[in-house]
Amino acid sequence: MSRQATNAGCSLALEAHCGVAPPGRSHDYDSSARLALRCDNGAINRHLWLDATPVDAARRALLLAAAAVPLAACSKRATEYTGGWIGAQNERGHRLRDTKSGSLPAPAVQRRVGVAIVGAGVAGLACARMLAKRGVDDVHLFDLEDAAGGNSRGHRIAGMACPLGAHYLPLPGEHATEVTQLLEELGLRRTVNGQPVYNEQHLCHSPQERLFIDGHWHDGLLPPIDALPVADRATTLAQYRRFAQLVTDASRGNAFTMPTWRSAWRAEHDVLDAQTFSQWLDSQQLTATALRWYLDYCCRDDYGGGADEVSAWAGLHYFASRHGFHAPGMTSDERDGVLTWPEGNAWIASRLAEPLQDRINTSMVVLRVQEGRGGVDVDAWNARESRVERWTAKQVVLAVPIFIAARLLESPSSALTHAASRMRYAPWMVANMHIDEALDDRPGAPLSWDNVLYGVESLGYVDAMHQSMRPYPGPTVLSSYWAWGAAPAHRQSLLQQGWFTRAARVVQELSRAHPDLPSKVRQIDLMRYGHAMSIPVPGLRSRASLRALSQVRGRVMFAHSDLSAYSVFEEAYFHGVRVARDILDGERRDRGG
Numbered sequence: 022m023s024r025q026a027t028n029a030g031c032s033l034a035l036e037a038h039c040g041v042a043p044p045g046r047s048h049d050y051d052s053s054a055r056l057a058l059r060c061d062n063g064a065i066n067r068h069l070w071l072d073a074t075p076v077d078a079a080r081r082a083l084l085l086a087a088a089a090v091p092l093a094a095c096s097k098r099a100t101e102y103t104g105g106w107i108g109a110q111n112e113r114g115h116r117l118r119d120t121k122s123g124s125l126p127a128p129a130v131q132r133r134v135g136v137a138i139v140g141a142g143v144a145g146l147a148c149a150r151m152l153a154k155r156g157v158d159d160v161h162l163f164d165l166e167d168a169a170g171g172n173s174r175g176h177r178i179a180g181m182a183c184p185l186g187a188h189y190l191p192l193p194g195e196h197a198t199e200v201t202q203l204l205e206e207l208g209l210r211r212t213v214n215g216q217p218v219y220n221e222q223h224l225c226h227s228p229q230e231r232l233f234i235d236g237h238w239h240d241g242l243l244p245p246i247d248a249l250p251v252a253d254r255a256t257t258l259a260q261y262r263r264f265a266q267l268v269t270d271a272s273r274g275n276a277f278t279m280p281t282w283r284s285a286w287r288a289e290h291d292v293l294d295a296q297t298f299s300q301w302l303d304s305q306q307l308t309a310t311a312l313r314w315y316l317d318y319c320c321r322d323d324y325g326g327g328a329d330e331v332s333a334w335a336g337l338h339y340f341a342s343r344h345g346f347h348a349p350g351m352t353s354d355e356r357d358g359v360l361t362w363p364e365g366n367a368w369i370a371s372r373l374a375e376p377l378q379d380r381i382n383t384s385m386v387v388l389r390v391q392e393g394r395g396g397v398d399v400d401a402w403n404a405r406e407s408r409v410e411r412w413t414a415k416q417v418v419l420a421v422p423i424f425i426a427a428r429l430l431e432s433p434s435s436a437l438t439h440a441a442s443r444m445r446y447a448p449w450m451v452a453n454m455h456i457d458e459a460l461d462d463r464p465g466a467p468l469s470w471d472n473v474l475y476g477v478e479s480l481g482y483v484d485a486m487h488q489s490m491r492p493y494p495g496p497t498v499l500s501s502y503w504a505w506g507a508a509p510a511h512r513q514s515l516l517q518q519g520w521f522t523r524a525a526r527v528v529q530e531l532s533r534a535h536p537d538l539p540s541k542v543r544q545i546d547l548m549r550y551g552h553a554m555s556i557p558v559p560g561l562r563s564r565a566s567l568r569a570l571s572q573v574r575g576r577v578m579f580a581h582s583d584l585s586a587y588s589v590f591e592e593a594y595f596h597g598v599r600v601a602r603d604i605l606d607g608e609r610r611d612r613g614g
């Protein structure tokens with residue numbers, strides 16, 4: 022099929038090919054289309070790859086090309102990029118959903134082991150590492166993906182490392198003792214004269230953050246007062262200050278700590294957890310548009326759902342537990358210190374995984390966990406060997422999201438069933454874009470580690486080369502983050518929409534701040550998560566069932582960030598170490614120690 026369109030001296034020729042993949046990409050392309058874009062001077066002949074049905078692709082390609090022409094075709098170079106969906110084996114996850122109880126074939130392999138950990142994300146790795154350090158050797162991890170790390174895995178494009186998910190770790194507070202110890206063991210932190218000193222190489226370099234608002238880049242993410250309409254300035258500043266005071270008051274007495282299970286749960290937490298953050302902000306008459314945008318942005322960025330979805334407990338926890346809220350002119354308006362790496366938290370995850378390599382079984386989809394007399398049976402589909410395996414363990418740790426744990430267990434407890442029924446998961450997408458030369462910039466603050474656009478759908482982008490010592494701007498990978506809250510329609514469309522549709526949307530949105538982006542992007546690899554993280558919706562964190570699950574002692578235990586109602590490294594790591602300690606205590610008791 023071929024169609025022609027003309028615009029501003031350029032011609033577009035569209036060819037659609039079924040089952041053809043772009044050069045070097047062999048997966049995730051059922052059908053694709055190719056768009057050749059030529060300027061009259063004949064100098065440009067670029068190809069654009071699309072994925073969709075041919076008819077659909079043709080229509081979308083023409084629309085898109087028509088939109089792109091004024092931006093790109095008559096500039097130095099035209100739009101040209103390849104890429105695809107990467108990183109997640111969705112069909113393997115769905116195998117669990119589609120497996121009916123009792124319908125598993127007989128296992129082709131049977132083994133007996135000491136501890137089986139299902140899920141090799143941060144929590145599972147933390148648990149295994151702690152057990153191995155204490156001399157428990159017979160520990161085996163299982164993960165359905167081809168690599169360990171879960172939401173903290175990394176990727177590479179054009180030789181440059183970039184994150185697939187989590188990308189930073191704030192400096193731990195006094196209650197995060199497990200994380201602090203890990204950072205010391207990894208050489209990221211030491212104590213000098215009683216004060217923590219962090220390895221400069223891994224601390225986020227300046228400039229850390231900037232916000233694109235009103236046609237300019239501004240330092241920091243809180244909308245600056247002078248970028249707002251004059252009529253809004255005084256009210257907004259007063260509300261910034263009032264919210265800062267409320268956060269300071271809320272932080273007193275360790276009311277909000279990380280890990281969250283170390284803070285005392287009080288009656289006022291129940292009140293906060295019973296309403297959305299938006300409802301609570303309304304009740305405090307904190308309604309300034311810029312403040313509300315910023316608070317909503319922070320919730321979407323950390324929790325995957327906005328202020329209308331998360332509880333007021335979660336909204337306050339974000340600021341009171343670690344980030345603080347710094348109104349302009351406050352004495353303590355210094356930035357949070359964060360640790361970050363080009364590949365994001367995959368840097369830490371790979372160091373957790375490295376000493377465990379011979380015990381990590383990847384491409385293994387655990388389908389059923391059943392307690393029996395002789396131990397706990399873990400039945401898994403080995404996707405590499407195409408066979409079912411049964412691993413019978415003395416002890417099983419479910420380091421998977423709670424909704425998965427509830428499906429795996431033959432007889433889930435009422436606490437597990439209750440908790441699973443209340444969890445709401447946010448779909449996320451991470452777009453890693455290879456840019457082959459530095460982007461032109463709008464006026465204002467320079468390219469930073471985290472770059473956010475005011476009032477758009479995405480959460481902005483992180484520059485993967487930010488931590489490099491390269492003294493000049495140049496090729497890089499920009500990682501753009503997207504989260505959509507709990508509405509199931511978003512998950513469906515993320516699963517169904519083609520790579521190109523999503524990639525084009527990313528380019529379109531970021532082009533607002535970087536009009537030259539379409540002509541400099543060479544590859545866009547998209548990672549999609551159907552159930553990326555638990556959103557701390559009202560009523561979740563205060564639920565007794567979550568606490569009950571984290572107190573379970575027995576042959577099957579639970580270790581996942583979901584147990585804290587939301588997902589960050591510190592919570593995942595805490596639950597992994599907590600369960601390892603429980604297992605070690607149990608062993609000591611069995612030995613009569």
Ligand SMILES: Cc1cc2nc3c(=O)[nH]c(=O)nc-3n(C[C@H](O)[C@H](O)[C@H](O)COP(=O)(O)OP(=O)(O)OC[C@H]3O[C@@H](n4cnc5c(N)ncnc54)[C@H](O)[C@@H]3O)c2cc1C
Nearest residue numbers: 140142143144164165171172187188189387582589590593
């Ligand atoms: C896009 C994104 C960005 C993020 N950014 C940050 C950040 O910057 N900083 C931060 O602290 N946190 C961030 N997070 C949160 C992140 O989830 C946590 O930091 C942490 O990685 C969670 O670890 P976990 O072990 O609790 O869970 P997971 O990462 O969910 O690990 C669970 C593991 O179980 C496996 N699994 C599931 N089902 C099965 C099965 N049936 N059989 C076998 N294996 C199974 C999964 O493949 C996965 O590896 C981000 C998350 C996402 C999605």
